[in-house]
Amino acid sequence: MTTTSLRAEIESFLIAGRFTISRGSKTEARVIRVELQQDGIIGQGECVPYSRYGETLEATLETILSLAPQLASGLDRTTLQSALPPGAARNAIDCAFWDLEAKRAGTDVAKLANILPPARIETAYTISLDTPDAMAEAATRHAHMPLLKLKLGAPGDADRLAAIRAAVPNSRLVVDANEGWQPSELQTLLRAAHNAGIELVEQPLPAGNDALLAEIEHTVPICADESAHALAGLDQLVGRYDAVNVKLDKTGGLTEALAVAQRAKELNLAIMVGCMVSTSLSMAPASLVAPFARWVDLDGPLLLAADRPNGLAYTDGAIDPGVNRLWGRYA
Structure with missing residues (x-):
């Protein structure tokens, strides 16, 4: 059985100026980047926890890292859908799985998903x-x-x-x-x-x-x-x-x-x-x-x-x- 290893971390990117909506302003975008590795091949994904939905960076990162044993034991993209509810944590892992699957198959995600993306x-x-x-x-x-x-x-x-x-x-x-x-x-x-x-x-x-x-x-x-x-x-x-x-x-x-x-x-x-x-x-x-x-x-x-x-x-x-x-x- 192929073993999936997990790595995840919080990263920060400066916003050009200030981003303001009705709930407040920010000058920095903080994201979580996830890496999934199988046989030396790495797939990656990113998510943005949103406080409006009760999410925090720290709790989301903890949720992601808590899946490491299940990933090592065979959790895949299909079983991920029931392992976590919709939200930022599942997004980063799901997208990392898609990236990983495309690389392992020697193709791209659009073909795997049977999607014809527009040229522009x-x-x-x-x-x-x-x-x-x-x-x-x-x-x-x-x-x-x-x-x-x-x-x-x-x-x-x-x-x-x-x-x-x-x-x-x-x-x-x-x-x-x-x-x-x-x-x-x-x-x-x-x-x-x-x-x-x-x-x-x-x-x-x-x-x-x-x-x-x-x-x-x-x-x-x-x-x-x-x-x-x-x-x-x-x-x-x-x-x-x-x-x-x-x-x-x-x-x-x-x-x-x-x-x-x-x-x-x-x-x-x-x-x-x-x-x-x-x-x-x-x-x-x-x-x-x-x-x-x-x-x-x-x-x-x-x-x-x-x-x-x-x-x-x-x-x-x-x-x-x-x-x-x-x-x-x-x-």
């Missing part, structure tokens, strides 16, 4: 929450990007929308409120988003307090993020949401992310594939969900001061999946 993936670029003028200025500087994602969820969002649209009249825009809108202001802000030509509003109300979404007119399509994690609960989103943001740190890896994408299609839910602020080691597996997605938000490395070596190639907001020596490809 256009990704959103995130504009952090700030004053209307500051966000308008940032949008102007990045107007060459194919899609801008606006972080909102604070008083004055209608003013932000108006200022940004005036600054970039021809840009495609989506909004992420990060649960920051109040039910009493929801319809007013959705009208403001409609008037500003917004394509999608992500998670306007807090998860668990979003029943109102089934009762109002969706003047702009509404996407679930904090309300949508994995396969469990996906069906309950129908009627409240028009789309779902698939993130591997929520689904617990690429394996369940692909299952979520398939089920969302069956439920007529559009897909956004998203990410945390992290490196190309997180973006590469997430990019395999892009063929199923209407909106792609995989700009994590663009928000960092420096990505990992051999990461994905970004040109004016477009990813070239063919330029990737970091993950998922036999070399």
Whole structure:
């Protein structure tokens, strides 16, 4: 029997400037990198524990390392799905298994998963929450990007929308409120988003307090993020949401992310594939969900001061999946 050995560690990457959403700001991205080794071949994965979901770096790392005996005894990617719940810990190990399997088979993950990735993936670029003028200025500087994602969820969002649209009249825009809108202001802000030509509003109300979404007119399509994690609960989103943001740190890896994408299609839910602020080691597996997605938000490395070596190639907001020596490809 092939023995699988495990290595995992916390790593830090500086953010270029400051990343701000309705829940706070940060200047550093902290991730956990996992290595799985079999017969001298190494597969790797990355995850970002998220405090919003009760995860911490230390506890997630402990959970990952606790699986070392089971991995050494034969735990594989299939049995991993029941060994850990959806979340960051399972994501890093799941993606490391995919990388390892591709390298052992002398192929790439896309072929293993029977996916034909597009030659070019256009990704959103995130504009952090700030004053209307500051966000308008940032949008102007990045107007060459194919899609801008606006972080909102604070008083004055209608003013932000108006200022940004005036600054970039021809840009495609989506909004992420990060649960920051109040039910009493929801319809007013959705009208403001409609008037500003917004394509999608992500998670306007807090998860668990979003029943109102089934009762109002969706003047702009509404996407679930904090309300949508994995396969469990996906069906309950129908009627409240028009789309779902698939993130591997929520689904617990690429394996369940692909299952979520398939089920969302069956439920007529559009897909956004998203990410945390992290490196190309997180973006590469997430990019395999892009063929199923209407909106792609995989700009994590663009928000960092420096990505990992051999990461994905970004040109004016477009990813070239063919330029990737970091993950998922036999070399």
